[in-house]
Amino acid sequence: VHDAVAQRDFEPALPPIPDDVLDDEEDSVKIVSLVKTKEPLVSICFRQVKLKWSHTGATIKRDESTGAIVVARIMKGGAADKSGLIHEGDELKEVNGVSLQHRKPKEILPLLVSLTSIQSHSSLQYKEKLFVRALFDYDPSEDPTIPCKDAAVAFKRGDVLQIVSTEDDTWWQACHVGDSNSRAGLIPSQQLHERSFHLISPYLKKTSVHPDLISYFLFISFPAGLRRSFRLGRKASWATEAARFRRWSTGVHGSICPPTYIEVMRYHREPKDRHRLVVLVGPSGVGVNELKRSLPSSSPPDTTREKRRQESEGVDYHFVPVHMFEELILDHRFIEYGSHGGHYYGTSLDSVHRVMAEGKVCLLDVHPSKIKRVYTSEFKPYVVFVKPPCIEELRVTRRRAKFVCDEEDEDFEDMIDMAESMETQYGHLFDRVIVNGDIATAFRALRADLERIYEAEIQWVPADWTYTDSKEE
Numbered sequence: 001v002h003d004a005v006a007q008r009d010f011e012p013a014l015p016p017i018p019d020d021v022l023d024d025e026e027d028s029v030k031i032v033s034l035v036k037t038k039e040p041l042v043s044i045c046f047r048q049v050k051l052k053w054s055h056t057g058a059t060i061k062r063d064e065s066t067g068a069i070v071v072a073r074i075m076k077g078g079a080a081d082k083s084g085l086i087h088e089g090d091e092l093k094e095v096n097g098v099s100l101q102h103r104k105p106k107e108i109l110p111l112l113v114s115l116t117s118i119q120s121h122s123s124l125q126y127k128e129k130l131f132v133r134a135l136f137d138y139d140p141s142e143d144p145t146i147p148c149k150d151a152a153v154a155f156k157r158g159d160v161l162q163i164v165s166t167e168d169d170t171w172w173q174a175c176h177v178g179d180s181n182s183r184a185g186l187i188p189s190q191q192l193h194e195r196s197f198h199l200i201s202p203y204l205k206k207t208s209v210h211p212d213l214i215s216y217f218l219f220i221s222f223p224a225g226l227r228r229s230f231r232l233g234r235k236a237s238w239a240t241e242a243a244r245f246r247r248w249s250t251g252v253h254g255s256i257c258p259p260t261y262i263e264v265m266r267y268h269r270e271p272k273d274r275h276r277l278v279v280l281v282g283p284s285g286v287g288v289n290e291l292k293r294s295l296p297s298s299s300p301p302d303t304t305r306e307k308r309r310q311e312s313e314g315v316d317y318h319f320v321p322v323h324m325f326e327e328l329i330l331d332h333r334f335i336e337y338g339s340h341g342g343h344y345y346g347t348s349l350d351s352v353h354r355v356m357a358e359g360k361v362c363l364l365d366v367h368p369s370k371i372k373r374v375y376t377s378e379f380k381p382y383v384v385f386v387k388p389p390c391i392e393e394l395r396v397t398r399r400r401a402k403f404v405c406d407e408e409d410e411d412f413e414d415m416i417d418m419a420e421s422m423e424t425q426y427g428h429l430f431d432r433v434i435v436n437g438d439i440a441t442a443f444r445a446l447r448a449d450l451e452r453i454y455e456a457e458i459q460w461v462p463a464d465w466t467y468t469d470s471k472e473e
């Protein structure tokens with residue numbers, strides 16, 4: 001191919017090879033000339049060989065010791081990579097007849113803008129199959145460390161990316177999954193993101209460290225009383241936790257790693273498999289219970305308090321003697337438990353198992369710090385964060401609802417603050433965020449999301465879960 005291309009005539013004509021390039025230096029000195037046409041095409045001329053590509057798929061840098069402009073990186077699957085004609089370390093001599101010698105990077109960049117525009121073909125099949133979910137937002141336009149903003153891929157927390165190269169320790173190459181127009185580009189490597197986090201670069205300060213349901217689904221739902229009891233207990237422990245987290249984030253525990261990427265794999269639920277556990281989290285008063293009330297419910301939680309006249313065993317609660325409840329605590333059988341008014345209330349793993357074993361969808365409402373208790377292949381949790389809207393919308397929606405008239409602005413502010421803290425600390429575990437402004441809209445969003453998750457052919461779940469499943473088979 002090289003020879004066939006080399007013998008053809010191309011327009012425009014290349015400048016002659018400089019006299020000072022000796023024949024025996026051919027292997028060590030490459031003269032590359034870039035000619036930008038009116039079309040969005042870049043012609044790369046390599047001696048007398050000229051190829052036209054829509055995009056080159058390469059980045060450049062200045063060699064610190066020699067001052068030369070060299071090819072820094074060849075993007076996997078890009079035109080430059082496929083051609084095999086330019087390589088990392090190749091020196092760029094001139095662009096459109098303009099010598100690059102002694103030029104400042106600022107002057108060179110506009111000349112090379114097309115060279116740094118990286119595109120891969122949508123039909124491209126990458127050889128490596130490593131998929132990750134991003135656990136933080138990344139906006140290259142706010143990242144001063146990115147070698148070339150045009151070569152980068154922006155993403156949001158939760159996006160699934162296909163990693164096509166991890167050869168470079170600092171900048172990996174990846175493209176978005178499920179987007180046929182997605183191009184491969186640079187993303188910060190895990191190592192780089194962890195390092196940058198500790199330096200608290202400006203772009204990271206803004207990032208977070210960090211889904212009537214189909215009638216045949218039945219849900220486990222815990223009554224408001226229990227939830228409120230938990231919440232009362234949670235409030236105190238949350239304040240301690242938030243304070244501890246603030247200390248960590250200010251550097252007392254500098255070795256804490258920020259969430260970066262988690263390897264994910266496609267998961268297809270077979271009819272024989274249990275449904276995924278649905279976990280609802282949110283700050284106190286945001287409306288988790290209100291949303292749950294609109295969903296069919298089933299298995300209740302455990303409590304040690306006396307049964308009231310209107311209550312039934314196994315409907316409102318499982319009424320358990322204190323000694324049994326305490327045994328369950330010692331056996332670590334509770335996902336979450338607390339006491340209120342001198343009585344225990346708890347959400348046990350056993351109650352979740354029972355519902356799931358019956359083939360029902362289990363809906364759980366816990367403090368986000370407890371998600372890790374069920375973050376296993378056994379439960380495959382789908383975590384929905386219920387978030388408050390802005391304070392103006394909170395005022396309007398909550399006061400419009402006649403039964404909520406005693407909420408003060410301060411409560412709304414607390415709710416918003418707590419939601420922010422939860423997102424900061426646990427956001428990487430959330431599969432879906434639903435803003436509960438107008439209750440009907442929030443409920444429709446939740447229902448649509450849960451329908452989607454239970455009907456979806458393919459879902460992305462942590463690779464660990466699928467490895468565990470295959471070991472168990």
Ligand SMILES: Nc1ncnc2c1ncn2[C@@H]1O[C@H](COP(=O)(O)OP(=O)(O)OP(=O)(O)O)[C@@H](O)[C@H]1O
Nearest residue numbers: 231284285286287288289290397398401437438439
């Ligand atoms: N979108 C909404 N619009 C108006 N009122 C709402 C909305 N969502 C919830 N509410 C009301 O706000 C109050 C608190 O809601 P809910 O009890 O569901 O909160 P929660 O998140 O379960 O908190 P807690 O555990 O503290 O009870 C309830 O009176 C509920 O009816």
